[in-house]
Amino acid sequence: MTEEINYSNAIERLEEIVQALERGGITLDETLALYEEGAKLLEFCQQELANAEGKLNEMRLSDIESKLSE
Amino acid sequence: MRGGSEVTTGPIPVGQFVNLVRSTIRNDKLFQNQVITGEITQWKQYPSGHTYFTLRDTEGQISAVIWKGRCHIDPLIEEGSVVVVIANLDVYAKAGKIQLVVSRIEPVNKLGLLEERKKELIENLRNEGLLDRQRTPLPLIPQHIAIITGTGSAALADMNQLIENRWPSLRRTVIGVTVQGDNAAKEIVRGILAARKLSQPEIAARFMQPPVDLVIVGRGGGAPEDLWAFNLEPVVRAIIACEIPVVSAVGHESDLLVSDLVADLRASTPSNAIERCVPEYDYHQTLIQHFYERLDDSTNRLFSDWQNSLQLFQSRLSNAPLKGIYNANQKISQLSNRLSNAVSGKFANAREKLLFLENAIQLIVQKSLSNEAKKLAVIQSALNSAHPxxxxxxxxxxxxxxxxxxxxxxxxxxxxxxxxxxxxxxxxxxxxxxxxxxxxxxx
Known part of the structure; x- marks a missing residue:
């Protein structure tokens, strides 16, 4: 993939991969390559979900401004 | 004129006389707290903070003053505005001039004026090509959302509740600002600026957080004037200048603000913004889980197809009479078993499975089957030598x-x-x- 990987294009690519595997008619090497790519993308997606986890920060404008200028 | 006929008192000094007029006017209720309407001319706001103007209509005119800080002056008021004032009549003795001392001033048809300004702004933005500029796509899984809205507002409570339902632990920073009144536009602009700073990786890193990758700016419903900050040029320009996607989430469905026209996404309400920007955690977990299953199932099916082909081969070869073929048959039988083990084994996770499969299959492939032509040649020569x-x-x-x-x-x-x-x-x-x-x- 030449473009930068993100969750959305990872999901799109995963759909292509599983469809190719579900259709079959490919060689053993191709199967392994697709499986490996799919597993990596799934790991990436799982990581994206994990990275989005955080906490809620609620601050007045002036507080956040003074923190930013520290 | 009191004492006008009293010759003995002599002439009244003019200053005294003017002050006499002044106190007469100031004591007459008719001239105090009057509500007067007219058009503004000679509108001058001095650095001292006092504002001077003349109120006039076709029949007459009178000077007026607004002492510094005495009343709120709507920023819409300018030369030519038609206004209503509440004022006391007074005399400026030194100039012998009567004037209105204004305690309150409001533009007439304020909404009309506002609408006019809004139209002008929209027109300017259109001419600059900013209404149909390229929009930044929203991230499907935002890593850090900045929400700029009224501190402690009902809209914020609604948004937080919705996030709670969709993805409780989604990372977000709420920047509490004033969303109506004179300071609203300035604070919203500063809020957007703060969010932009937090979108820079090196600054976000100082807060041990991933950079902000989505901004929601908005407030709940209210009277049109209450929402007006979102129609003002500074706010609109701040949204346009923002490098990361901005969602405009102001008022109700029916309110259309200029911020809506320039944002990367227009949400009809603050809650709608959450529904459209905050992913549902369960949905995405399930999506990923399904992909895992489909990936495994389809790959297993392909492997088991190959295994069946190998078994077919094996049974055909087992009928062949010669030892060379018997050896080839045994080898294929081994391969078949290994493939079978690789496919049917239980794996703790896909990664482990992948590695195992990779190793097992690659060995097989390298040793015997990597080159289809070679494989065919082997079989062909075995079959040839077996030919009666x-x-x-x-x-x-x-x-x-x-x-x-x-x-x-x-x-x-x-x-x-x-x-x-x-x-x-x-x-x-x-x-x-x-x-x-x-x-x-x-x-």
């Missing part, structure tokens, strides 16, 4: 019975039976005279 014709060329013969079945054991024969001997260049018919079994089988 080659054996016959070496002086052996093949025996068949009358039905053409190959006879390989003495047990298949009876004395006196007719047999056919296949030689390299033809057949010979013969009769079995005597059968003699060997002690052990020799092949």
């Amino acid at each position: 014709r080659n054996v016959l060329d070496r002086g052996y013969s093949m025996i068949t019975d009358e039905r053409g079945s190959v006879v390989s054991n003495t047990g298949d024969l009876i004395e006196g039976q007719q047999i056919i001997l296949a030689l390299s260049d033809g057949n010979a018919k013969a009769t079995v005279d005597e059968i003699e079994e060997l002690g052990e089988k020799n092949d």
Whole structure:
């Protein structure tokens, strides 16, 4: 993939991969390559979900401004 | 004129006289707290903070002053505005001038004026090509959302509740600002600026957070004037200048603000913004889980297809008579078992499974099957050397019975039976005279 990987294009690519595997008619090497790519993308997606986890920060404008200028 | 006929008091100094007029006017309720309407001319706001103007209509005019800080002056008021004032009449003794001292001033048809300004702004933005500029796509899984809205507002409570339902632990920073009144536009602009700073990786890193990758700016419903900050140029320009996607989430469905026209996404309400920007955690977990299953199932199915093909091969080869083929058969049997183990084994996770499969299959592939042509050549040469014709060329013969079945054991024969001997260049018919079994089988 030449473009930068993100969750959305990872999901799109995963759909292509599983469809190719579900259709079959490919060689053993191709199967392994697709499986490996799919597993990596799934790991990436799982990581994206994990990275989005955080906490809620609620601050007045002036507080956040003074923190930013520290 | 009190005392006008009293000659004995002499003439009144003019200053005294003006002050007399002044106190008369100031004590007359008719001239105090009057509500007066007119058009503004000679509108001047001085650095001292005082504002001077003339209020006029076709019938007359009068000077007016707004002392510094005495009342709120709507920013819409300017030369030519039609206003309503509440004022006391006074005399400026030094100039002998009567003037209105204004305690309140409001533009007439404020909403009309606002609408006019809004139209002008929209027109300007259109001419600059900013209304149909390229929008930044929203991230499907935002890593850090900045929400700029009223501190402690109902809209914020609604948004937080919705996030709670969709993805409780989604990372977000709420920047509490004033969303109506004179300071609203300035604070919203500063809020957007703060969010932009937090979108820079090096600054976000100082807060141990991933950079902000989505901004929601908005407030709940209210009167049109209450929402007006979102129609003001500074706010609109701040949204346009923001490098990361901005969602405008102001008021109700029916309110259309200029911020809506320039944002990367227009949400009809603050809650709608959450519904459209905050992913549902369960949905995405399930999506990923399904992909895992489909990936495994489809790959397993392909492997088991190959395994079946190998088994078919194996059973065909097992009928072949010669040892070379028997060895090839055994090898394929081993491969088949290994493939079978690789496919049916239980794995803790897909990664482990992947590694195992990779190793097992790659070994197989490298050793025997990596090159389809090589594989075919091996089989072809095995089949060639197994061809009965080659054996016959070496002086052996093949025996068949009358039905053409190959006879390989003495047990298949009876004395006196007719047999056919296949030689390299033809057949010979013969009769079995005597059968003699060997002690052990020799092949």
